[in-house]
Amino acid sequence: MAKTVALVGTLDTKGEEIDFLRSLILARGHRVIIADTGILGKPHLKADISRREIARAGGADIDILKEKGDEAFAQSIMAAGLKEIILSLVESKKIQGLLAIGGGQGSIIVAPTLKSLPFGFPKLLVSTKVTQAGARPFVGSKDVLILPPVADLAGINRLTRTILTNAAGAISGMVEIEQPEIEDKPLVVMSMNGTVTDCGLAVKAMLEKKGYEVLVFHTIGTGGEALEEYVKSNEVVGVIELGVNEITNELMGGLASSGPDRLTAAGKRGVPQIVVPGSADFINFLGPETVPPRYKRRKIHSHNPQATLVRTNVRENRILGKTIADKLNQARGPVVVLWPSKGLSTLDRKGRPFWDPEADMALLKALKRHLDPRIPLIESDAYINEPEFAQAVFMAFEKIGKES
Amino acid sequence: MAKTVALVGTLDTKGEEIDFLRSLILARGHRVIIADTGILGKPHLKADISRREIARAGGADIDILKEKGDEAFAQSIMAAGLKEIILSLVESKKIQGLLAIGGGQGSIIVAPTLKSLPFGFPKLLVSTKVTQAGARPFVGSKDVLILPPVADLAGINRLTRTILTNAAGAISGMVEIEQPEIEDKPLVVMSMNGTVTDCGLAVKAMLEKKGYEVLVFHTIGTGGEALEEYVKSNEVVGVIELGVNEITNELMGGLASSGPDRLTAAGKRGVPQIVVPGSADFINFLGPETVPPRYKRRKIHSHNPQATLVRTNVRENRILGKTIADKLNQARGPVVVLWPSKGLSTLDRKGRPFWDPEADMALLKALKRHLDPRIPLIESDAYINEPEFAQAVFMAFEKIGKES
Structure with a gap:
């Protein structure tokens, strides 16, 4: 059965990668909802959940965030907004998995969402940050699959293509596999x-x-x-x-x-x-x-x-x-x-x-x-x-x- | 097309989990090769690559390792043997992916193998160690998917079952998805x-x-x-x-x-x-x-x-x-x-x-x-x-x- 995967990233700097991931997940027969956590640059493609919606859910206007130029503040707003939107999609069973990619900013923005998703919910983070700063700031105590992309996520090349393909395969496999029935023991x-x-x-x-x-x-x-x-x-x-x-x-x-x-x-x-x-x-x-x-x-x-x-x-x-x-x-x-x-x-x-x-x-x-x-x-x-x-x-x- | 996944773990302490993973991957239509990196306890199930073979490939006899009781030495022998055997299976295209699970010992033994597998080769480590000690000692600079299992891998319960199912889904998805053709640019x-x-x-x-x-x-x-x-x-x-x-x-x-x-x-x-x-x-x-x-x-x-x-x-x-x-x-x-x-x-x-x-x-x-x-x-x-x-x-x- 077709599932829906949320794809999260900054569509200004990681748009090409998100686009590539989308095509792979669609080719597996699933649906994709793209959330754009970018702040400054022009989005590379159209998001299903725009940065404007995310900023609004976080309590601010995206234009004001841009003008203000306070990076840490903007990140915290986007992080809060993303978390609210994603958790409500999970709650209403509109998404069955989440795949996020990020450099520094993207990883920081998605971290509170990853830490809040239920145990067992398929979630994968492709991040350049986790091998250096450690995974814990980004995934907390949750069962987040982490993929260090080895090379910079700066465009599609033969290495990032292979690694992103594996990420698409992994999230697809996770949303496809049937979770075993749980016995009702105390x-x-x-x-x-x-x-x-x-x-x-x-x-x-x-x-x-x-x-x-x-x-x-x-x-x-x-x-x-x-x-x-x-x-x-x-x-x-x-x-x-x-x-x-x-x-x-x-x-x-x-x-x-x-x-x-x-x-x-x-x-x-x-x-x-x-x-x-x-x-x-x-x-x-x-x-x-x-x-x-x-x-x-x-x-x-x-x-x-x-x-x-x-x-x-x-x-x-x-x-x-x-x-x-x-x-x-x-x-x-x-x-x-x-x-x-x-x-x-x-x-x-x-x-x-x-x-x-x-x-x-x-x-x-x-x-x-x-x-x-x-x-x-x-x-x-x-x-x-x-x-x-x-x-x-x-x-x-x-x-x-x-x-x- | 059916692929073959190598499943690596210590079959004395993680036998139940490996057995569970095997059944899930087989149910997806793939083949499984189990490698037992255990040293002391009795294996919970039969391995395709026994601890004896692994020790021998590492240059020692498993019985002597057991008697000697030098944990660090035994781990280094098993690590070397596993690496040799797995890399030769990759070389001869007998396996298309690797899924390892481990606590402390299991993670240390599989680390040199993970660090040596080619970029892009599907590889996943479920390890209780990576959130505390960091991922780098176990995966080096490689594109290893890492899944922190949250709860102890001490038997199958409703949480480990869910998380291991996700791991089986992820490795299956990775071996199934087709890698894009690579253009021949310099x-x-x-x-x-x-x-x-x-x-x-x-x-x-x-x-x-x-x-x-x-x-x-x-x-x-x-x-x-x-x-x-x-x-x-x-x-x-x-x-x-x-x-x-x-x-x-x-x-x-x-x-x-x-x-x-x-x-x-x-x-x-x-x-x-x-x-x-x-x-x-x-x-x-x-x-x-x-x-x-x-x-x-x-x-x-x-x-x-x-x-x-x-x-x-x-x-x-x-x-x-x-x-x-x-x-x-x-x-x-x-x-x-x-x-x-x-x-x-x-x-x-x-x-x-x-x-x-x-x-x-x-x-x-x-x-x-x-x-x-x-x-x-x-x-x-x-x-x-x-x-x-x-x-x-x-x-x-x-x-x-x-x-x-």
Whole structure:
């Protein structure tokens, strides 16, 4: 069945490429809606959604944007307008996929749209910017296919032609393929990482045995962002947090932050939460050269060349405990906090490099001090990755589910 | 027509996902060849290319790799073996596309293969690693489609199912779509960036008018890498270098390096080269926080929030001049160096922030001193982005082409 693909780009500088992509997608039997995010130059071809419409949806007049000459402002207007128009087309099922191409400006304008499209919606960005500045500023925590075009998108030549043809093929294939039916199991969302894997997999297995489906997000920054985003917009019966390191990273300047809104979506929607302060013993960095000087004298663990962990101290864990408590106190649904007394990660255990009972105790005390009394804090005499602790998490989850 | 897709992953930890992808690609009417890059666990399904074969192609026995327990070594063996096997399948036209999925280990093992596949060959990587560590370690300067799977690839659930289905759709669409015929125009490769755009576009237009096709690479690190890679493996009648900043970055620790081999591929193949030391006036960094302390007191220009430029000084330009000369002296083909006396970039011109005749002169002197006398150095009394200078570049190119 024919589908409709939105093609997004600046028709002044990327008009030739958009025109080429359109012809390929039409040749596959699909329909195309072209959105022009250009601002200054003359469009190379006619858009279905003009820059004027986009600027208007963003709250401004395109002529005024041009005259004003404030590039950053114009980009933000076009970005907001594009997002509104595209999301409403998705909502009304008028488009089934989106293909955007961009240099710097084009990529910046389409970024908020890409970050807002639903998970699973076919979306592809061909951008010269993603290999240098990284993909995250443009795609956030979303499942955007990214294609670095290698050569400049400055006209059609034998290399860009081949690469754009692949992009057209990829978006066509995505809108054509049938998405499998989704079973209607109750869904649990879980956060996890390599230092709490045994706990996570054990809890997951117990939940699956009981007929739940479990979605796991890795607490490396984007994972937590995706978790929040997912919980915000999908039906979820419970959230189990086994890694709080993204919150530590946000507070302490680490490189695995999920922004200030981590640990809030479930609370806002009243979804039951089990929270284990797992992985509270470290701040994440990438290569050793990315560890700031202020942490050089801490205990440091090199997990692999792209993962260096810094031990949190008493002061930091106090702040972390208060922050977690403040977030959970806002929750509209039930919350239970579980505490594994014998260690918070594979590294934080007797005999392991980050074992530091004093720092852990500071976190526990801060939690006790700041948590709303209606939120139970259950202490377990186990290490986080022991089977008993996974059992305790599972039981707490079953109990909270029945009560809510 | 049915195509064959290579499916690559560790069949112990990602077997379920590979199996699911296989069923989708088969359902589209294509063939699948599965390569198992797993090392430790039991494969979830039978591979067409077993881990044993891959290890052997990499020069080791899989049982010994397992026993030895040296993860990094085992990964390097598997990576080398996979690359050899896949490239030979591509060579003999037995596969028309490659889809790889991976967590940390899987992504590291497939990276050298992805970096070696020809431009335009359909290749897609679903990896949990690319949003955190960046895509470049895994795809280099190649046109690899990258899909961040958002949730952990730890079993099939409603989210991974949707995302993997999109991946299967994308690779199917890419192998299905017909690549356009390539016209047989003589091909010129050019390096360029935003500070020498006027020169680049003017030269490009003159070349196109004469019947050449021009491929432009942006000198931001990956661009130069791609340029070298492209010149190495394709028929090119000439290379015009308008930006040498990637070499400066390699020498001075900037963030737009293309590695030590920049400015060598054309020379090795004897391809005629016109070299303009454009953009020699700066070292590239990303945000202002990425500028190392040693440069804090230099002239710094903030181009945009993700592009901060540091002015090169006399000492650095001497080193740069010698380095460029040493590289060009090795060239087996003809080389001409053109020097725009009135400025090397939009920033390095009278009245502009990086205008520094002394630093520029140091570069010119170093070039004169170290360049082989057989390499002409033509000084032009123009600024790099003036039409006269573009004309001079074009004329030098025509002349060198006739002589070679």
